[in-house]
Amino acid sequence: MKLKLTNCIRQATVLSGFAILFTSAAHSQPAEPVNLTTEEVVALIKGKSISTENTRWGSVRLQFKEDGALYGNNNGGSDSGKWRVVEGKLCLEWRRWDYEGCGVVRKVGSEVQHLWPNGSVHFVYRP
Numbered sequence: 001m002k003l004k005l006t007n008c009i010r011q012a013t014v015l016s017g018f019a020i021l022f023t024s025a026a027h028s029q030p031a032e033p034v035n036l037t038t039e040e041v042v043a044l045i046k047g048k049s050i051s052t053e054n055t056r057w058g059s060v061r062l063q064f065k066e067d068g069a070l071y072g073n074n075n076g077g078s079d080s081g082k083w084r085v086v087e088g089k090l091c092l093e094w095r096r097w098d099y100e101g102c103g104v105v106r107k108v109g110s111e112v113q114h115l116w117p118n119g120s121v122h123f124v125y126r127p
Contacts (some may be wrong), residue, residue, distance in 0.1 A: 023029070027082075031109035041085045044112065052114075052123040060123065072097065086101045090114055 036044070043062040054060045054074070063071040070083040070092060072108040091102035103115040103122055112125045 006037075033106040033108045033113070035088060036086045036105045036112070037109060038085050041088060041090055044105070045090070049127050050127075052125045054123040055121050070094070 026112075036072050045062075047064065047066040049061060049063045050114060052060050052062055056075050057076060057082070060072055060074040064083055065071070068082050068084055071079045072079050072081075072094070079097045081092060081095075084091045086102055088104065089102035090105050093100050099122065100114070101117040103117055104119075106113050112127060114122045114125070116122045
């Protein structure tokens with residue numbers, strides 16, 4: 001009887017270990033990207049200033065004015081331009097900085113990503 005009980009305890013311990021392992025693996029899966037709608041993008045940025053991490057220029061502070069004016073600041077200087085949202089894509093037009101076009105805005109886990117028109121990440125925002 002004692003041997004059967006010991007074997008049961010061992011099996012329960014092994015099964016518990018597998019359950020923890022599989023649960024941890026399931027939680028470490030990257031979140032699936034979800035594209036935001038036009039309304040969600042507008043609600044996220046219109047009239048707001050946000051701090052972003054840009055894939056080319058590092059930390060960039062962006063101001064999205066309610067009238068469509070756009071201002072940006074980073075360690076290398078500042079620029080201005082215009083913004084609008086078309087079919088869920090955030091369109092930026094800068095005077096000097098190297099970005100003009102419309103990119104998808106998507107939520108991936110706890111962060112929001114703006115993509116270059118070619119689909120690569122332009123900047124990340126963590127609300």
